[in-house]
Amino acid sequence: MKDLVLHTKNLTKKYKNHIALDNVNIKINRGDIYGLVGKNGAGKTTLMRIITGLSLQDSGEIELFSKTSKDELNKERMRTGCIIETPSFFPYLSGKKNLEYYRIQKGIPEKDCVDKVLNTVGLSDTGNKKFKHYSLGMKQRLGLALALIASPDFLILDEPINGLDPVGIVMFRDILKKLNREKNTTILISSHILGELSQLATTYGFIDNGKLIEQISAKNLEEKCREYLSVKVDDTAHASLILEKNLNCTSYQVLPDNEIKIFKYLDKPEIISEAFVKDGIKLYSISKANANLENYFIDLIGGGINA
Amino acid sequence: MLNYIKAELYKDLNRLSYKITILILVLLSVTANVLFTGPKVTALESMYMAMNCLPAVVFLIMMYIDVTEELKDKTLRNTLTSGLSREKLYISKLIIPIIISFITCIFILVFFVGSTLLFLKSGNLSSAILTNLLLRLLCAIPLYIAAISFGVLLSFILKNQYAFAYTYIGIFALMGTFIKLLCAFVSNKFYGIYNILITTNISVLTPVKNSNLTSLQMLHSIGLGFAYTIIFTIIGIIIFRKIEIK
Numbered sequence: 001m002k003d004l005v006l007h008t009k010n011l012t013k014k015y016k017n018h019i020a021l022d023n024v025n026i027k028i029n030r031g032d033i034y035g036l037v038g039k040n041g042a043g044k045t046t047l048m049r050i051i052t053g054l055s056l057q058d059s060g061e062i063e064l065f066s067k068t069s070k071d072e073l074n075k076e077r078m079r080t081g082c083i084i085e086t087p088s089f090f091p092y093l094s095g096k097k098n099l100e101y102y103r104i105q106k107g108i109p110e111k112d113c114v115d116k117v118l119n120t121v122g123l124s125d126t127g128n129k130k131f132k133h134y135s136l137g138m139k140q141r142l143g144l145a146l147a148l149i150a151s152p153d154f155l156i157l158d159e160p161i162n163g164l165d166p167v168g169i170v171m172f173r174d175i176l177k178k179l180n181r182e183k184n185t186t187i188l189i190s191s192h193i194l195g196e197l198s199q200l201a202t203t204y205g206f207i208d209n210g211k212l213i214e215q216i217s218a219k220n221l222e223e224k225c226r227e228y229l230s231v232k233v234d235d236t237a238h239a240s241l242i243l244e245k246n247l248n249c250t251s252y253q254v255l256p257d258n259e260i261k262i263f264k265y266l267d268k269p270e271i272i273s274e275a276f277v278k279d280g281i282k283l284y285s286i287s288k289a290n291a292n293l294e295n296y297f298i299d300l301i302g303g304g305i306n307a
Numbered sequence: 308m309l310n311y312i313k314a315e316l317y318k319d320l321n322r323l324s325y326k327i328t329i330l331i332l333v334l335l336s337v338t339a340n341v342l343f344t345g346p347k348v349t350a351l352e353s354m355y356m357a358m359n360c361l362p363a364v365v366f367l368i369m370m371y372i373d374v375t376e377e378l379k380d381k382t383l384r385n386t387l388t389s390g391l392s393r394e395k396l397y398i399s400k401l402i403i404p405i406i407i408s409f410i411t412c413i414f415i416l417v418f419f420v421g422s423t424l425l426f427l428k429s430g431n432l433s434s435a436i437l438t439n440l441l442l443r444l445l446c447a448i449p450l451y452i453a454a455i456s457f458g459v460l461l462s463f464i465l466k467n468q469y470a471f472a473y474t475y476i477g478i479f480a481l482m483g484t485f486i487k488l489l490c491a492f493v494s495n496k497f498y499g500i501y502n503i504l505i506t507t508n509i510s511v512l513t514p515v516k517n518s519n520l521t522s523l524q525m526l527h528s529i530g531l532g533f534a535y536t537i538i539f540t541i542i543g544i545i546i547f548r549k550i551e552i553k
Contacts, residue, residue: 052384052387052388053387053388053390054384054387054388054551054552055551055552056549070392071392074390074391074392075390076390077388077389077390078389078390080388080390082388084384084388088380088381088382088384088385089380089382089385090318090380090382091380092322092323092324093318097321100317101314101317101318102314102385102389104310104313104314104317105310105311105313105314105386105389106310106389107310146385150389
């Protein structure tokens, strides 16, 4: 059995009449890169704020590194690093002085860790430039530096690549992959850039209107998103029978609106069309398709937008 | 908690604006002595000035290290997410201004008393008077701490820096007068409230208002200061436990 880093049990949070989180149960194993996917206002940030102790849940429980009591949770939070919303620092101090402040605060004895982490995120040349003069991308990089300064076992990153240029995004991805590979760092990350998330995540959690609607491994998702033939017919029951009896094909899925997803004969769709027509099935359309993370998510939430 | 206090001291004491503020306060105290203290002013009157200046200094320093700035810059969340409990964080937020304020007050008092010695008529100041001043200041310390704890509580409630500053100044500058008006126009019973105000009790400890300080008065001030500090801190922690940190 894998070690659980985070386990939320029926986590619920309300803001007046709005339910921000509704009985959310997520499990994150050690070494996972958990991609949290959801629309704006779906509850991703609220969940992360509760995990990090910035907000308090109305009901439910958090288990962090197998600890649940308030004092134990605070202690275990010392093993985490996070970026929640836009990184915030003292505007009148330079990036280096800000990190020096947090080095002292976290009780890290190695003074050179500040230079090392600045170098890692590509901010070693900023000199005495004050934080208030930083660009959004530089702020994000400094936020990552703070999250990494204490070599955390668990990283919680809320929209961390917002404001980063393409070079910054690649750098960011490489750092996270390296940490996960070399130090087995567990990562919980949310992003609107689903293509980027799909290059990192080993597990996904889909959240909508405060509810966790699906938790799936990247491998299973890949399986679900593989290429298929989308076939529209007048009678799906009859077509299924033909597929199984005449074409020996069991790798298919019947969808609403008389649609069938067929995962065989991808390069020979004419075999399917011929078999259907021969048996008197009306064939409306046949085309090759595949679902990516975005399509999968949109299908899952029922065609919502703003993902 | 200790690491957090160390980090805050690193930040505050290295701040250019803090250094400039100390310089301005030192210059103001020396200038006040040059302009107003002379052969006609007694050492007791000079000390009275010093004791009344301290709360103002405390307030000014608080403006630099206050919670409202952290809430405005949203840096408090970096501390909370690092695992420091809300209770410890609140208590640290009380300890830090106390340390900074006392460092500042000692610094300024050295210059103030030093310049007083320079400009006072010779023979006007003795070691007995200085010992008396020290005793009065020590008795006033719990009241100053109470004033700081009220400031910390207020800053968590009001959040906005300007609202906090004006409310804090307003309460300390006008509350005494307001209660006195209530005594005059509503009921004499309000004197009970007037007598337990922080400002009233600091004033009682000053040499001009009270030349013969009794042990009972000293104990009363110390006890009142501690009681206020405990009450304000408990209320503050209860409020802070429920606050959503943005």
